[in-house]
Amino acid sequence: MTAPQDAAVPPGAQAAPQDVRVGVIGVGRMGADHVERLSQRTKGARVSVLSDYARETAEKVSATAPGSRVVDTWQEVVAAEDVDAVLIASPGQFHREQVLACIDAGKPVLCEKPLAMNPADAFDVVRAEHEAGAQLVSLGFMRRFDAGYGQLKDALEAGELGTPLLLNCKHRNADVLPGFSDTHMVYDSAVHEIDAISFFLDEPATSVQTIVPRTTEKAPEGLHDPLLFVFRTASGTVVTDELWVSTNSGYEVRTELVGSKGAATVGQESGMVTTQQAGSRWGGSVPVDFRPRFIAAYDAEVQAWVAAVADGSNIAPRSATAWDGYVAAAVCEAAEQPLTADGTVDVTLQERPA
Numbered sequence: 001m002t003a004p005q006d007a008a009v010p011p012g013a014q015a016a017p018q019d020v021r022v023g024v025i026g027v028g029r030m031g032a033d034h035v036e037r038l039s040q041r042t043k044g045a046r047v048s049v050l051s052d053y054a055r056e057t058a059e060k061v062s063a064t065a066p067g068s069r070v071v072d073t074w075q076e077v078v079a080a081e082d083v084d085a086v087l088i089a090s091p092g093q094f095h096r097e098q099v100l101a102c103i104d105a106g107k108p109v110l111c112e113k114p115l116a117m118n119p120a121d122a123f124d125v126v127r128a129e130h131e132a133g134a135q136l137v138s139l140g141f142m143r144r145f146d147a148g149y150g151q152l153k154d155a156l157e158a159g160e161l162g163t164p165l166l167l168n169c170k171h172r173n174a175d176v177l178p179g180f181s182d183t184h185m186v187y188d189s190a191v192h193e194i195d196a197i198s199f200f201l202d203e204p205a206t207s208v209q210t211i212v213p214r215t216t217e218k219a220p221e222g223l224h225d226p227l228l229f230v231f232r233t234a235s236g237t238v239v240t241d242e243l244w245v246s247t248n249s250g251y252e253v254r255t256e257l258v259g260s261k262g263a264a265t266v267g268q269e270s271g272m273v274t275t276q277q278a279g280s281r282w283g284g285s286v287p288v289d290f291r292p293r294f295i296a297a298y299d300a301e302v303q304a305w306v307a308a309v310a311d312g313s314n315i316a317p318r319s320a321t322a323w324d325g326y327v328a329a330a331v332c333e334a335a336e337q338p339l340t341a342d343g344t345v346d347v348t349l350q351e352r353p354a
C-alpha cells in the first residue's frame with residue numbers, strides 16, 4: 001500500500017481517498033479507544049470495518065466512526081476489500097490466530113500485546129511472517145512511543161550515558177480488576193518492563209529471579225503484591241522491576257538507567273505542583289489509570305504505524321515486532337516460574353530467523 005501522507009488533511013476531517021483503511025477487531029476498552037484515535041486524531045487513516053464478539057458493542061462504536069461498517073466475524077474484517085491494514089484489540093487468547101490470518105492475507109497488522117499466550121504460539125507468528133517474506137506485524141508495546149522513553153533511548157544511542165549497567169523500573173497501579181492474579185502480574189503488567197529491556201538495551205533478558213516480599217493488606221485475596229523481578233542480560237546489565245498494583249493512589253511508571261557515564265530517569269511527570277495552605281500540603285497529582293498517562297504514546301504509536309503502512313514499510317521505526325512479542329512471551333514464562341520455586345530461571349529462546 002503506497003498511499004502518501006497528506007499534511008494538508010487534518011485528523012478528523014473528511015476521509016480522503018488515499019487514507020489507509022483500517023479494520024479493527026475487538027472494540028472493548030482498548031479497541032474503542034483506538035477507533036476514536038483513528039477517527040479523530042490520526043492523519044491519513046480511517047476506520048472502514050470493525051467487528052466485536054458482542055455485535056451491539058460493535059454497532060455502538062461504529063456509530064462514532066463515520067464511514068465504518070460492522071461485520072459479524074473477525075475473519076470478515078481481515079478479508080474485506082476495503083481494509084488495507086488491521087488493528088487487533090481482542091483478548092490475548094485470540095491474537096495468534098488473528099495475526100496469522102493477517103499474514104496469510106498479506107495485510108499489515110498492529111496487534112495489542114500479547115502476541116500470544118505462550119512462547120510456542122508466539123514463535124508460530126515469527127515463523128509465519130518469516131515464511132511470508134514480508135514484515136507485517138507490529139506489536140502494541142506503546143511505551144516505545146512515550147516521549148520520556150524516546151528521550152532515554154536517544155540518550156543511550158548517542159552514548160551520553162555510556163555503557164548501561166542497571167535499568168531500574170517501577171510500575172504502580174491504584175488497583176486492579178477482580179480476578180487479577182499473580183499470572184496477570186507477570187503477563188499483563190511486568191510484560192511492559194520486559195519489553196523495555198529489549199527496547200532500551202537491544203538485548204533480551206537471559207535470566208530472571210522473582211522475589212516475593214511481604215504482601216500489602218490492600219492486595220486482593222490471593223495476590224502477591226508487590227513483586228520484585230531481577231533480570232540479567234547476556235552482556236551483564238541487571239534490570240529491576242518493582243511492581244505494585246494495589247497502591248490505592250494512582251498510576252506511575254518510572255524508569256532509571258544507570259550507565260557508566262551517568263544516570264537518567266524518565267516518568268517523573270508531576271504536572272502542576274501546588275502548595276495548599278490547609279493542611280500545609282505541597283505536591284501534584286497522579287493519573288488514576290494508564291490511559292491518561294500514556295494517551296500521547298498510544299496516539300504516536302498508531303500515527304507512526306499508519307505512516308509506515310502508507311509508505312509500504314509496514315512497521316514504524318522503534319516499534320515492537322513479532323520477534324519482540326515472542327521474546328516477551330518467553331521471558332514472561334520464565335518470570336512466572338520462580339513464584340512457586342525460589343531461585344533464578346534461565347530464559348530459553350529459539351534462534352531468530354535471519
Ligand SMILES: NC(=O)c1ccc[n+]([C@@H]2O[C@H](COP(=O)([O-])OP(=O)(O)OC[C@H]3O[C@@H](n4cnc5c(N)ncnc54)[C@H](O)[C@@H]3O)[C@@H](O)[C@H]2O)c1
Nearest residue numbers: 026027028029030031052053054089090091092094112113
Ligand atoms: N498496550 C496496553 O497498554 C494495553 C492496555 C490494555 C489492554 N491491552 C490489550 O488490549 C487487548 C484488549 O484489552 P481490553 O482491555 O480492551 O479488553 P476488553 O475486554 O475491554 O475488550 C475486548 C473486546 O474484544 C471482544 N472480543 C472477544 N473475543 C473476540 C473475538 N474473538 N473477536 C473479536 N472481538 C472479540 C470483546 O467482546 C470485547 O469487546 C488485550 O490483549 C489487552 O492485553 C493493552
